[in-house]
Amino acid sequence: xxxxxxxxxxxxxxxxVPAAMAQQSITSYFGYYTQDFNSTISSGSTTSxxxxxxxxxxxxxxxxxxxxxxxxxxxxxxxxxAERALGSVDNAATKTIGVYFQNDTGRTVTQLSVFYKGEQxxxxxxxxxxxxxxxxxxxxxSLTSGTWNAVTALDFASxxxxxxxxxxxxxxxxxxxxxxxxxxxxxxxxxxFTLRWQDLAxxxxxxxxxxxxxxxxxxxxxxxxxxxxxxxxxxxxxxxRRRARGAKA
Ligand SMILES: [Ca+2]
Ligand SMILES: [Ca+2]
Ligand SMILES: [Ca+2]
Numbered sequence: 001x002x003x004x005x006x007x008x009x010x011x012x013x014x015x016x017v018p019a020a021m022a023q024q025s026i027t028s029y030f031g032y033y034t035q036d037f038n039s040t041i042s043s044g045s046t047t048s049x050x051x052x053x054x055x056x057x058x059x060x061x062x063x064x065x066x067x068x069x070x071x072x073x074x075x076x077x078x079x080x081x082a083e084r085a086l087g088s089v090d091n092a093a094t095k096t097i098g099v100y101f102q103n104d105t106g107r108t109v110t111q112l113s114v115f116y117k118g119e120q121x122x123x124x125x126x127x128x129x130x131x132x133x134x135x136x137x138x139x140x141x142s143l144t145s146g147t148w149n150a151v152t153a154l155d156f157a158s159x160x161x162x163x164x165x166x167x168x169x170x171x172x173x174x175x176x177x178x179x180x181x182x183x184x185x186x187x188x189x190x191x192x193f194t195l196r197w198q199d200l201a202x203x204x205x206x207x208x209x210x211x212x213x214x215x216x217x218x219x220x221x222x223x224x225x226x227x228x229x230x231x232x233x234x235x236x237x238x239x240x241r242r243r244a245r246g247a248k249a
Pocket of ligand 3: 083119170212
């Protein structure tokens with residue numbers, strides 16, 4: 001695709017709302033939205049996430065952490081660092097994070113390209129922990145109600161099987177770049193869609209998993225695959241621009 005046609009959709013990149021289930025508007029048909037969570041918190045707790053983002057339900061407390069085995073929602077990052085990822089540790093009660101969008105492009109959206117970096121900030125004693133991805137076009141920002149469609153190519157499986165240790169999710173091998181194109185959609189202008197990552201409850205203590213460097217493009221031309229999209233993001237200088245702004249991993 002012509003990279004020059006990609007227009008950065010800046011709306012909401014720095015927008016925050018306190019506790020409402022507000023959706024993130026996507027206004028540019030050939031644009032993309034990104035979120036790196038680095039403008040959240042570097043210590044303490046908050047109930048405010050970037051516009052459209054949800055941890056469980058609106059208003060849930062999310063805590064800055066460098067890796068912990070205690071169940072909860074977390075903004076993962078090295079101690080005192082502003083560089084963050086959004087995620088969770090679950091126990092018997094499954095934890096779910098997600099993001100709620102509205103199609104304001106003026107056209108019907110038939111495809112979505114989704115890209116993110118899965119990060120692991122703790123290895124529990126259990127094995128095969130995972131963030132399981134799904135999308136809904138009728139959940140309207142709820143992460144539980146509505147009809148959900150799994151996209152296994154967008155699951156994040158824990159890359160590090162160590163036992164009971166804190167990890168730095170920014171360091172290899174504790175992260176994975178993940179991308180895929182969701183096809184077969186028909187989201188009318190003004191319609192909404194919700195993406196979610198369900199943290200799998202495993203036997204033994206769970207891993208600390210999160211989502212970072214999220215990007216979504218609307219739409220991807222039918223002839224172009226996810227790998228090309230990821231390559232396009234790189235070629236478009238997204239990562240270089242982030243580094244130029246002082247952002248870390
Ligand atoms: Ca980040
Ligand atoms: Ca888990
Ligand atoms: Ca990170």
